[in-house]
Amino acid sequence: MDVPLSLTELYALLLESYGKQGWWPVLSRSNEPGFDSRGYHPGIIKVSLDDSDRWEIAVGAILTQNTAWTNVEKALYGLSEGSLETPRAVLAASAETVALAIRPSGYYNQKALRLKSFVQFYQSLKGRVPTRDELLSLSGIGPETADSMLLYAWQRPFFVIDTYTIRILKRLGYTNDCFFQKQPSKRYEDVQLYITSKLNSPQKHMQYQEFHALLVRHAKEHCGAKARCETCPLEARCRKML
């Protein structure tokens, strides 16, 4: 283990270990076969997203800020229960009503305001794809949330950098690469450029979607705050930094 994994090796190894993740997880609005009793279908790739899928992904991206996805799932069902699943329903509802519905996702007062703010922008798009700067100008939408929306809701090639990504790369031994020396404020774009410059799939957004989903899967399974290295598929190639 003298040389750290290249990013393409890492991607291949994760894919081989965990299989395709098929993000973003979306709630089903139909009774199609293959969905569980709650209408949830993790791991099934929808080739073409409709408008309600896009909206749900964008909402999920806001709700999942520093929050476990299981709680986001509950909040999404809360919105559905409260008939707040459409943009115009969220627009019409009070912030208090929205907050109540999304309560399980935490930070519910902040997030309710962020959703109320975002829905106006979303409707103003009228189907157009937003730019990254437009998303960043909205209150409560930072680089990760913006990139999550662009990558998963709008299928655009923006790699998502989250705490999992940083932690995994750090532990694998990428610490010596330039981007970790930078200030935290400018680190996001540096890490993003580092990663995307080394990936070369012709279908960029698909590779970015899958890679990021695999990193999340790997972090949840083996590389959490408390690492479980015993059964880790990357154990032999990991420097276990920090």
Place this chain on the structure above:
DNA sequence: AACCAGGACGTGA
């Protein structure tokens, strides 16, 4: 019973 989870933003130094 602390700690963690797919962040973003305001504040004071």
Place this chain on the structure above:
DNA sequence: TCACGTCATGGT
């Protein structure tokens, strides 16, 4: 610019 506090629920 940086370091830190705030926002909050639910699972382990």
